Amino acid sequence: MPKTVLITGATAGFGKAMAERYAAEGWKIIITGRREERLAQIKEALAPAQVHTLCYDVRDRQAAFDAVAGLPGEFAEVDVLVNNAGLALGMEPAQECDLDQWETMIDTNIKGLMYMTRALLPGMVERDRGHIVNLGSVAGTYPYPGGNCYGGTKAFVNHFSKNLRSDLLGTKIRVTNVEPGLCETEFSVIRFGGDKIQADKVYEGMQPIVGEDIAEIVYWATTLPAHVNINSLEVMPVAQAFSPFAVHREK
């Protein structure tokens, strides 16, 4: 009996690569996103895999619950939920930021992830089977200039994931927070408001992680023996590391 994975934000980047990875292993796939055309294209490209598409905005609480409640019978028992949909907007310092952008990140990265988790968890608990994988970020652990609200949302994802583990103790449900560093997807193009030149500079002269790398990690974490739980997994390109603390000195 093939297992079912639901991947939010599968129209691009990590989500799309994950859909391809799970499809190659014969899983049933549910893919979500706001771009309906892309969902249809991906479904076609994944044929003959069994794919169900859900077109909605993860910030819309009712739409999220309706989408889960309306899953056709053969997709209704979700084994793995990957809360992947998310974004960063801008890199301005906090005192100059656009509050609407902050709210969009909170609504997407935090609330969207909470809605899907809350909608699918009761079924997982009832079946005593399931795995929730959340896409955190190194930005949730390490501060950097301009990371302000984005990093804050990913710190939430880290702590929420661990708190889920506490609540789910005694069940067979697993929870994993994957925290990537620099990865080349549509992420930076979105962050810089569609400015492809600025986005490309982020990855200039270095080899970033790509969607397929993250897909491999998520697939691995969700196919380990049932008694093993990866709590969190931080991953960076070899070409990315840490720098000394910044110190401002008076002249």
Ligand code: NDP
């Ligand atoms: P992409 O921009 O390539 O993909 C983001 C996906 O999220 C798209 O499929 C998009 O679909 C979906 N999405 C965004 N907003 C919404 C929304 N409101 N409702 C529904 N779907 C939405 O980014 P990545 O693949 O790189 O990012 C995936 C996750 O990984 C994010 O949570 C990101 O924060 C995290 N991450 C990314 C890193 C990177 O460097 N790339 C590093 C660390 C973490 P659509 O537009 O069709 O709705």
Ligand code: 8X3
């Ligand atoms: C994305 C990683 O370092 O670009 O979450 O913020 S970073």
